[in-house]
Amino acid sequence: MLKIGIVGCGAIGTILAKSIDKNPKAQIVALNDIDETKPENLKNTLLASSPKITTLDQLTDASDLIIECAHKNAVKKIATTALNKKKDILIMSVSALIENPQLFELAKKNNTKIHIPSGAIAGIDALKAGLQNNIKSVTLTTTKPKETLSHAPYIKENKISIEKIKKKTTIFEGNVIEATKGFPENINISATLALAGIGPKKTKVKIIADPESKINIHELKITGDFGEITTTTKNTPCPGNPKTSYLAPLSAIAKIKDIIENTNIGT
Ligand SMILES: NC(=O)c1ccc[n+]([C@@H]2O[C@H](COP(=O)([O-])OP(=O)(O)OC[C@H]3O[C@@H](n4cnc5c(N)ncnc54)[C@H](O)[C@@H]3O)[C@@H](O)[C@H]2O)c1
Incomplete structure (x- = not known):
């Protein structure tokens, strides 16, 4: 039985907890959130697990696997605590890993x-395979509903009036270091691509604000000695947080199942 502690009981934490709760080979033993109401509400929806609401230290001591789905700024502390106590960790706020290698x-x-x-x-598997013999370029073009970008530091620093955008507009072009600084809650996927591939300096990002769109679209282009890959992922927003795509927690559920079953299919 894998004992799991979840830090961050928002949109992703809730979906992951409900899925783990149904797995007879895992148990949620602890929940933690800076908002005290969140873990309490989540605990009440679980059927099989009866987690304690704890401090980060207590959660880490009680768990075999710590799941971080809180915030970029919390990752350094959560991961350092987990790793120093020799516990494995699953990280969702991947942007933080660019600043904390x-x-x-x-x-x-x-x-x-x-x-x-x-x-x-889609495409991380092929990126990792292609990397075994010379990747030339990785470019991510992300189109988002304009309102989901309004609180990003880059928008505020550059005084971009999101509400005045009336047609599809490119608001950012740069590398992953710049993208994750400017849009820490919107572009975690670029950090994952950089870590899986050619690194944050060489991985290129374009962000488009779309006043018409209700979905997040990720278009990925990879070129290398293997040839060329293009993928397009049209993402339904996550219940509870329109900034997050539903496929993000689903990919974490798949990863957690691999951890529980000790399987590792794909590259
Ligand atoms: N890897 C990916 O592809 C991907 C995709 C979407 C979102 N994310 C990231 O995953 C994280 C969670 O996303 P979400 O949609 O569930 O967000 P959310 O806002 O719905 O939930 C986050 C929860 O974490 C809590 N929290 C914030 N700081 C905390 C701290 N220091 N300690 C404990 N709890 C804290 C909040 O109170 C909230 O309940 C975010 O950082 C988001 O950027 C990653």
Whole structure:
């Protein structure tokens, strides 16, 4: 029985908890959130698990696997605590790993694992395969409903009036370091691509604000010695958080099943 602790009981945390609750080989033992009402409400919806609502330290001690689905700014503390206590961690706020590469060193030193689900995009498997012999370019073009971008630091710093955008508009072009700084809650997928592929400096990102769209669209183009790949993922928003695509928690559920079953299908 895998004992799991969840940090962050919002849209993703709720979907993951409800799925894990149905798996007889896993048990949610602890929940943590800065908003006290969230874990309490989530606990009340679970049928098989009866998790304790705890501090981060207590949650880490009680769990075999820690799931982070909280916030970019919380990752350093959550992951350092988990890895120092020699516990594996699954990270959703992947943007934070671009600024904290030392966490991978810490995982290696402590013989622990950092799990990163693919998120709401197709193509990570092929990117990893292509990387074995020369990837030339990785370009992500993300189109989002304009209102989901309005709180991003890049929008505020550049005084972009999102409400005045009347047609599809490219609002950002740059690399993953710049993208994850400017849009920490919107473009985690670019961090996952960078970590799986040619790194945050070389992985290119374009963000388009669309006043008509209700979905997140990720278009990925990879070129290399293997040839060329293009993928398009049209994502339904997640219940509870329109910034998050539903495929993101679904990819985490698939990853957690692999961890529980000790399987690893795909590259
Ligand atoms: N990897 C991906 O592909 C992907 C996709 C979508 C979202 N995300 C990221 O996953 C995270 C969760 O997304 P969500 O849609 O569930 O967000 P959400 O806002 O619905 O939920 C986040 C929850 O975390 C809590 N929280 C915030 N800071 C915390 C802290 N320091 N300690 C404990 N709890 C804290 C909040 O109170 C909230 O309940 C976000 O960082 C988001 O950017 C990743």
